[in-house]
Amino acid sequence: MRIVRCECRRLPFDRLLPRARANDWDLAALIRETGCGAQCGLCRPYLRRMLATGETVFHEILTEALPDGAARP
Numbered sequence: 892m893r894i895v896r897c898e899c900r901r902l903p904f905d906r907l908l909p910r911a912r913a914n915d916w917d918l919a920a921l922i923r924e925t926g927c928g929a930q931c932g933l934c935r936p937y938l939r940r941m942l943a944t945g946e947t948v949f950h951e952i953l954t955e956a957l958p959d960g961a962a963r964p
């Protein structure tokens with residue numbers, strides 16, 4: 892398994908990371924400016940980790956922790 896991009900926007904993480912770093916984007920800003928994470932949302936945990944660690948290639952399934960009782964949209 893190799894996860895390297897937002898599938899909905901077809902934008903690779905290794906292109907998003909330099910833009911995010913150059914503009915000091917947090918996850919909300921990255922979503923707003925690129926549309927990545929704004930559709931199915933499955934890439935959000937990857938985007939979050941990318942911003943935190945600089946990783947752009949993932950080999951594991953990441954999911955967002957939801958608060959108790961919260962439903963996935």
Ligand code: FES
Pocket residue numbers: 896897898899900926927928929930931932933934935
């Ligand atoms: S994979 Fe990024 S919004 Fe769907």
